[in-house]
Amino acid sequence: MSTAAHTITDVRLTPVLVADPPLLNTQGLHQPYTPRLIIEVETAGGATGVGETYGDAKYLDLARPFAAALVGRAVSDLNGLFTLADSVTVDATRVDTAVDVGGLRGVQTADKLRLSVASGFEVACLDALGETLGLPVHALLGGKVRDSVEYSAYLFYRHAEHPPGVAGERDDWGAALDPAGVVAQARLFTERYGFTSFKLKGGVFPPDQEIAAIRALAAAFPGHPLRLDPNGAWSVETSLEVAAELGDVLEYLEDPALGTPAMAEVAARTKVPLATNMCVTTFAEIPEAFAKGAVQVVLSDHHYWGGLRNTRELAAVCRTFGVAVSMHSNTHLGISLAAMTHVAATVPDLRHACDSHYPWQSEDVLTERLRFEGGHVTVSDAPGLGVELDRDRLAALHRRWLDEDHAALRERDDAAAMRRLDPEWTTPLVPRW
Numbered sequence: 386m387s388t389a390a391h392t393i394t395d396v397r398l399t400p401v402l403v404a405d406p407p408l409l410n411t412q413g414l415h416q417p418y419t420p421r422l423i424i425e426v427e428t429a430g431g432a433t434g435v436g437e438t439y440g441d442a443k444y445l446d447l448a449r450p451f452a453a454a455l456v457g458r459a460v461s462d463l464n465g466l467f468t469l470a471d472s473v474t475v476d477a478t479r480v481d482t483a484v485d486v487g488g489l490r491g492v493q494t495a496d497k498l499r500l501s502v503a504s505g506f507e508v509a510c511l512d513a514l515g516e517t518l519g520l521p522v523h524a525l526l527g528g529k530v531r532d533s534v535e536y537s538a539y540l541f542y543r544h545a546e547h548p549p550g551v552a553g554e555r556d557d558w559g560a561a562l563d564p565a566g567v568v569a570q571a572r573l574f575t576e577r578y579g580f581t582s583f584k585l586k587g588g589v590f591p592p593d594q595e596i597a598a599i600r601a602l603a604a605a606f607p608g609h610p611l612r613l614d615p616n617g618a619w620s621v622e623t624s625l626e627v628a629a630e631l632g633d634v635l636e637y638l639e640d641p642a643l644g645t646p647a648m649a650e651v652a653a654r655t656k657v658p659l660a661t662n663m664c665v666t667t668f669a670e671i672p673e674a675f676a677k678g679a680v681q682v683v684l685s686d687h688h689y690w691g692g693l694r695n696t697r698e699l700a701a702v703c704r705t706f707g708v709a710v711s712m713h714s715n716t717h718l719g720i721s722l723a724a725m726t727h728v729a730a731t732v733p734d735l736r737h738a739c740d741s742h743y744p745w746q747s748e749d750v751l752t753e754r755l756r757f758e759g760g761h762v763t764v765s766d767a768p769g770l771g772v773e774l775d776r777d778r779l780a781a782l783h784r785r786w787l788d789e790d791h792a793a794l795r796e797r798d799d800a801a802a803m804r805r806l807d808p809e810w811t812t813p814l815v816p817r818w
């Protein structure tokens with residue numbers, strides 16, 4: 386294959402709106418449709434690679450100049466993606482110190498925005514490169530060390546349907562607003578996908594109710610790994626109380642309190658391991674967090690760590706410091722699940738089941754959905770990611786994005802969605818409890 390064949394000749398960006406159920410978190414409710422961006426990279430050799438990332442305007446604004454600058458470059462120039470990202474100007478109004486709702490992942494910075502965009506392009510380039518070379522993405526990352534990747538059931542408090550008057554898709558999961566509902570949801574997850582680890586998205590109800598839900602799960606699934614993640618909604622004292630109540634059944638407690646200093650205080654006074662996808666979300670945040678012993682598990686997310694190769698670098702840093710690594714997830718489609726599975730397959734010491742929202746997504750842009758069997762996704766050995774874009778589905782979800790009736794949903798806003806149920810709702814101040 387000549388190097389000319391590796392030249393990127395076209396990059397297509399397709400924003401889509403994807404159906405999302407009425408899931409609750411500490412900031413509010415999921416909208417009926419959530420934005421994602423699908424990236425396609427075409428090479429002179431005829432390969433097409435696909436990637437996926439966040440689709441809100443702040444990401445699209447960066448992705449457009451990034452896409453234009455990519456044409457003419459080598460699809461194999463993955464390091465160059467970061468130089469390119471640094472050269473893309475970030476509008477200062479896109480950066481703030483509030484917790485970013487599109488991921489509840491700590492404060493928004495220009496670097497995080499750039500990396501979240503670069504990651505989508507990196508995955509698309511790896512997919513195209515894999516297709517060109519006839520190699521799976523995991524091989525481009527050094528090769529898989531396992532044949533399947535384990536995921537956890539990502540349990541959410543939720544309503545059966547979106548609020549009255551809000552148009553959206555329906556599903557058959559039913560409501561889960563108390564311990565019995567949470568256990569029923571967990572049973573459905575095991576029946577449908579075979580998951581054996583459970584994570585409950587907390588910070589929705591007062592801690593005693595969420596403690597009761599975890600206790601109910603522990604009784605229903607004795608000995609199974611359980612996690613609770615209130616997205617930083619608790620004070621240090623509340624976090625410690627919950628840790629004391631649930632210490633015997635928790636695999637880890639995820640972001641009980643907001644920010645490294647608070648997490649470090651909790652960690653110093655409990656034996657329950659703490660995980661995070663909020664206080665360690667960039668390499669720059671690692672030194673303080675690890676020096677203070679604030680976290681025992683870093684939940685990587687290739688979207689915001691800057692891609693699959695950065696995820697492996699993160700895993701190496703974590704290994705060096707004796708900190709475990711696993712994987713966080715937001716609402717995502719099959720392209721991202723494939724990418725997560727390829728990189729997770731190459732991380733030697735993955736000891737916790739990874740998170741994935743994918744079971745909540747009834748829609749996809751692939752010709753064939755990825756499947757969980759026994760809670761695992763099989764690692765594809767086909768060239769690239771091993772997925773195929775369904776152009777009709779992509780076009781339909783893009784038409785939904787273009788539809789002016791859905792214009793307000795092009796930005797993820799969980800508080801706005803919650804106001805359709807409770808007009809007085811505002812994003813709660815933290816600590817909430």
Ligand SMILES: O=C([O-])C(=O)C[C@H](O)[C@@H](O)C(=O)[O-]
Nearest residue numbers: 410488489662713714715716
């Ligand atoms: O582990 C986490 O913190 C998340 O998955 C954050 C997500 O944004 C989740 O809370 C959600 O989608 O509501």
Ligand SMILES: [Mg+2]
Nearest residue numbers: 614639640662
């Ligand atoms: Mg989390």
